[in-house]
Every structure is written in structure tokens, then in C-alpha cells.
Amino acid sequence: MALQQYFYDKQLRRFLLQFTRMMSNFQCEIGRDDDGNPTYMRIPIRYGNVSKQAATILQNNSANSIPCAPLFTFHISDLSYDRKNLQEPYFVDKRHMRQRQWNEATQDYTQAEGNAFTVERHMPAPYIMALQMDLWTTNDDMKFQIFEQVAPLFNPAMEIQSTDSYLDWTSLSTVELKNYKLDSQSIPNGDGEINISTWNFDLPIWITMPARVMKQGVIHKIVANIFDETGDINEAISGDDILLGTRVQITPHGYQVLLVDNQLHILEKNSPMIQINDTLDPIPDVTSEVKWEPVIEEYGVLRNGISLIYLQLSDGTEVGGTVTYHPTDENILLFAIDPDSLPANTVGPIDAVINPLKSGPNAGLPAPVLNRRYLFTEGTGEESDNSFPNARPLAWEGAAGVELIANENDIVEYNGNFWEVVFDASEVEGIEYVTNITTNLQYKWEDFNWTKSFEGVYDGGDWRLTI
Numbered sequence: 206m207a208l209q210q211y212f213y214d215k216q217l218r219r220f221l222l223q224f225t226r227m228m229s230n231f232q233c234e235i236g237r238d239d240d241g242n243p244t245y246m247r248i249p250i251r252y253g254n255v256s257k258q259a260a261t262i263l264q265n266n267s268a269n270s271i272p273c274a275p276l277f278t279f280h281i282s283d284l285s286y287d288r289k290n291l292q293e294p295y296f297v298d299k300r301h302m303r304q305r306q307w308n309e310a311t312q313d314y315t316q317a318e319g320n321a322f323t324v325e326r327h328m329p330a331p332y333i334m335a336l337q338m339d340l341w342t343t344n345d346d347m348k349f350q351i352f353e354q355v356a357p358l359f360n361p362a363m364e365i366q367s368t369d370s371y372l373d374w375t376s377l378s379t380v381e382l383k384n385y386k387l388d389s390q391s392i393p394n395g396d397g398e399i400n401i402s403t404w405n406f407d408l409p410i411w412i413t414m415p416a417r418v419m420k421q422g423v424i425h426k427i428v429a430n431i432f433d434e435t436g437d438i439n440e441a442i443s444g445d446d447i448l449l450g451t452r453v454q455i456t457p458h459g460y461q462v463l464l465v466d467n468q469l470h471i472l473e474k475n476s477p478m479i480q481i482n483d484t485l486d487p488i489p490d491v492t493s494e495v496k497w498e499p500v501i502e503e504y505g506v507l508r509n510g511i512s513l514i515y516l517q518l519s520d521g522t523e524v525g526g527t528v529t530y531h532p533t534d535e536n537i538l539l540f541a542i543d544p545d546s547l548p549a550n551t552v553g554p555i556d557a558v559i560n561p562l563k564s565g566p567n568a569g570l571p572a573p574v575l576n577r578r579y580l581f582t583e584g585t586g587e588e589s590d591n592s593f594p595n596a597r598p599l600a601w602e603g604a605a606g607v608e609l610i611a612n613e614n615d616i617v618e619y620n621g622n623f624w625e626v627v628f629d630a631s632e633v634e635g636i637e638y639v640t641n642i643t644t645n646l647q648y649k650w651e652d653f654n655w656t657k658s659f660e661g662v663y664d665g666g667d668w669r670l671t672i
Contacts, residue, residue, distance in 0.1 A: 212415050217334070219367040220378060220410055221281075224336060225250055227365060227380065228277055233350045246275070248351065253280030253339075274399055275347055279338040287331035287409060296328040300372060306506055319506050320672075322420055329375050329413035335383075338404045348387075348402055355404070356385070365408075375411035383407050459665040460500065463493075464516065466645075469528065469538040471495045474665060496535040505672040513671040514540065516663050519651075520636075522548070524659045528670075548647070548658055552628055552639040555580045555616060558648075561609075565600025566619075573619040578627070580639070580648070580655065584612040614655055 232245040304319035342348040359382035368376040382404065389401040459474035470493050501507045509529040516524045525546045531537035555578045559570065562583050566573040585598055585608075601609035603623020611617050616628035616639070628637075630653065637650040638658055649658035 214415070216367070216375070216410075216412055217281075220334065220365070220408060221252065223365045223367055224279065224380065224406075224408075225252065227363065228279075228338065228355075231277075231351060231354050233275055233347050235347075248275045248277055250277035250279070253278045274341045274343045275351060276341040277338060278341065279336055281334060282337040282405070283333075283335035285333050285335075287333045290331035290409065292328060292331075294328055294330075298326045298328075298374070300324045300326065302372070317506060318502075320420060320508075321505060322418055324372050325417040325419070326372065326374060327414050327416070329411035332410050332412055334408040334410050336380075336406045336408065338406065339389075340402045340404070342400050342402070344400070348400065352387075352402070359406075372416065375413050378408050378410050381407045381409075458500070460495065461662050461664055462514075462516070462668050463662050464540060464660050467540050467542065468531070469497075469514065469540045470536060471497055471500060472662065493536050497530065497538050498535060501670070501672070504670075507672060510541075514538070515669050515671070516659060517667045517669075518548075518659060548638045548649070550640055550647070551637045552616065552650075553578065553618075554640045554642045556641075557643050558582060558641060561585050561598055561601060561611070565598055568600040570600075573624070575621045576618060578616055578618045580616050580628075580641075581611055581613060584615075585609050614650075614653070 228250050231248045233248060234243045235246045236244050238244055301321070301323050303321045305314040306317040306319040307313075308315050340348065340351055342351070359380070362379040362381035364377065364379050366376050367373075367378070370376065384403075384405040386403040389403065461472040461474065463470040463472055472493050473495060498507075507528065507530065510527050512528055513525055514528050518524065523546065524542060526540050526542040528538040528540055531539055557570075558580045560582045561579075562585070564570050570579075571577075585601060598609075601617075601624050603609070603619075605623075607623040609617060609624040609626075611624075611626050612629075612631060614630035615626050617624050618627045628639075630650075633650060634653075638647060639650070640647045646660055647658040648655045
């Protein structure tokens with residue numbers, strides 16, 4: 206059997222502390238000074254259930270010490286279930302809250318909105334806590350002074366509050382005077398050093414279990430249209446279009462995002478940059494007039510290094526990472542990609558993507574070294590093809606005139622003597638991944654074509670932000 210989850214919130218202790226504070230500022234006159242002015246003494250209050258060690262210290266380790274007076278002492282005389290105040294025990298109250306933004310630099314709250322939370326409060330259990338408070342005095346005059354100060358306050362009750370939390374619906378209670386006994390001694394009075402008068406109070410309190418606090422997120426990816434391309438909802442429902450996912454997905458305002466060099470740009474809908482995903486070339490500089498902060502503030506507050514963005518790839522998987530506002534450019538979010546979300550490379554890294562007909566080793570490229578690898582955008586010709594100058598580009602010949610025969614999309618590697626094809630694009634049918642270590646771009650091989658694996662433009666609906 207699983208153990209009950211432990212929790213302790215010191216709820217009874219807080220009510221006792223509030224009662225202590227309520228009774229801790231009364232005074233009585235104990236005489237007059239040399240000038241004839243009255244001298245007052247603040248009456249201490251002590252919780253009655255002290256430990257044996259503490260009691261010994263208070264008595265100066267002696268059984269002959271006379272208790273000091275005046276003194277308030279109190280203790281819990283009874284704690285009973287309050288059946289008459291029982292309410293729906295399974296009720297759960299939900300409150301939606303939004304914090305103000307916290308400024309780390311000034312260590313203070315700003316006027317901007319912060320995180321949003323949902324708090325689920327469970328119905329507390331009602332109890333009556335009975336307190337007995339004794340007043341220790343040495344004479345009737347001292348007793349009457351204190352009685353006149355305390356008695357008018359409880360007519361018949363005073364309110365107390367155990368916490369100042371807006372969400373704590375158990376913090377309020379009342380201290381109701383139930384009974385007062387003037388003297389603990391019977392006739393004849395005055396044969397003891399200490400005279401004790403007694404107050405009895407009832408406190409209706411609520412004991413609750415911990416609330417459930419959930420941080421609210423904002424849905425940024427919305428399925429907004431169940432119509433097909435012809436706008437015929439009846440045909441779409443009668444067919445399998447909805448079940449098979451032929452639906453338009455949008456994000457607010459239809460914004461696109463462009464990822465390049467770990468920087469996210471936000472673009473207007475139908476940006477002309479949409480075709481850059483299908484090339485192997487590095488992404489050119491982008492200029493966008495859309496700023497990130499106004500868009501994000503429609504839904505909440507971005508937390509630098511905590512908020513996340515997810516980009517959906519063509520195969521349905523997602524690349525995610527944390528985002529941070531760019532320190533100087535309002536149009537850019539810095540994207541710290543989670544390496545575990547990236548597709549794993551299945552082919553060894555390449556040094557560059559080149560056209561072998563326009564450049565080669567020692568002809569626009571560095572001299573060949575062992576294990577240097579290139580991805581070709583053009584072929585070097587078939588074995589029987591003599592259409593190129595000198596049959597094939599001479600720069601790619603190896604030792605003893607070994608010619609390189611490679612096709613478009615092949616990857617070639619120098620083995621120390623000559624160049625050879627290590628990735629034959631004509632024979633690979635599955636999905637492969639490779640990274641260009643010069644540009645840090647990762648490429649994806651699919652349908653006999655190389656494309657960027659995750660850098661590029663993402664349409665509205667293919668990216669989402671988690672604040």
C-alpha cells in the first residue's frame with residue numbers, strides 16, 4: 206500500500222500565534238515612581254503546553270520559585286469537529302490568477318503582466334478550537350484593571366486572520382468569548398499567593414489540504430478550419446478528410462517564423478522567403494518589420510531562457526528549444542536548440558556544398574587532405590562521357606590519374622590517394638541526415654533530394670510558443 210503524501214502547513218500553530226499577538230499588549234499599573242507618576246507593566250502571555258525542559262528553566266531549576274504575576278497563560282482545552290458548518294466536502298474551487306512581472310535587476314514587481322496560474326482549492330474541514338486563558342494576579346485591583354481592558358473587546362467576539370494570502374479561504378476566524386470565571390479560589394479568598402481568573406474562548410477554524418497550483422499555458426497552434434479546399438463542409442464530413450487530417454492549421458495573425466543561425470525572425474503571412482527551405486544555400490539576410498514583443502504580449506510574458514518554441518518538421522517531429530529576446534534587435538529571438546530534439550546525423554559530416562564543375566581542390570578549394578568530404582550539386586560526368594574538358598574536371602583526379610565519377614547529390618571523400626563516392630544518391634532511398642561543419646547547417650535526404658532539415662521558414666500552424 207502506498208504511503209500517504211506528507212504535508213504540514215502549521216495551520217493550528219498560526220491561529221495560536223494570532224491569539225498570542227491579540228493578547229500580548231495589555232498593561233496594568235503596578236505602582237508609582239518617585240515623582241508620583243503611575244508605572245505600568247506589560248503583561249506577558251505564555252502558551253501553557255511548555256516542554257519539561259523549558260518549564261525547568263523558567264522555574265530557575267527549583268520547586269520553590271513563586272510564579273510571577275501578572276501573567277496570561279493559555280492552552281487548547283478542546284478540538285471538536287463542527288458538524289453544523291459542514292459544506293460540500295468534495296467541492297473544488299478554481300481561481301485563475303496572473304502575477305505581476307518580477308524585475309530581477311530592481312528586485313521588485315513591475316506593472317507588466319507575469320505568469321498566469323490556476324489554483325484549485327479543496328473544501329476544508331470545519332472544527333471548533335476551544336481555548337482556555339488564565340490570568341495570574343496577586344490582588345483584586347490588578348485583576349480588575351485587566352478585566353476592564355479585555356472584557357469590552359469581546360462583545361461577543363473579535364475577528365482574527367491567520368494569513369494575508371488572497372487565496373487562503375481558511376485564514377479568517379472569530380474569537381468568541383464563551384465564559385468567564387472571576388476567581389479560581391473558593392471562600393475564604395486570599396489564602397494563596399496567586400489568584401487565577403479564567404476566560405474560555407471558541408474559535409471556529411477550517412483545516413484544509415494543500416491547494417493544487419497549475420501554471421497556465423497559451424495555445425498558439427490552432428486548428429481553425431474544417432473545410433476542404435472547395436469549402437464544402439458536408440463533403441468533408443461525409444468523407445475521411447477530417448479524420449485523415451486535411452485541415453488548415455493557423456497561428457494568430459498567420460505569422461511565419463524564419464530560423465537562421467539560431468535566430469528566429471517573425472515574418473508576415475505569405476512571405477516571399479518561403480522557398481528558401483528547398484535549397485542547400487545558406488539563408489540570406491532577412492529584414493522584417495514585425496517585432497516579437499508586441500506579438501507575444503497579446504498572450505502573456507516571455508521568460509528569457511525559460512519560454513519555449515517548437516518547430517514542426519515535415520515528418521511531424523518537432524525541434525524545440527528555449528528563447529531569449531535579442532539584446533539589441535527587437536525583430537529577433539535567440540533560439541537555444543535542445544540538441545536532443547534535433548534529428549541525429551546518419552551520414553558523416555561534410556566540409557562544404559560545392560559545384561564540382563566550378564571549383565575543385567587547388568582550384569578554388571583547399572588542397573585535398575585525408576577525410577575531407579564534399580556534397581556535390583552537379584555531377585562530374587558518366588564514365589563514357591567525354592563532353593567535359595579533358596573528359597572530366599582535372600582538379601578531381603587522384604594519384605596515377607584516377608578520375609572521379611560522381612553524380613548530383615553524391616558525397617565524395619578523399620582517402621589520401623584519390624576521391625571516392627561515399628554517399629551514392631542514386632542508391633539511397635530512405636531518409637538520411639548530414640551536417641555541413643562549415644555553416645553548421647543540417648541537411649535532410651528524402652525523395653532523392655537534399656533540403657535543409659530544420660533551418661528555414663515555418664508557416665503559421667507549424668510552430669508554437671510555450672510561455
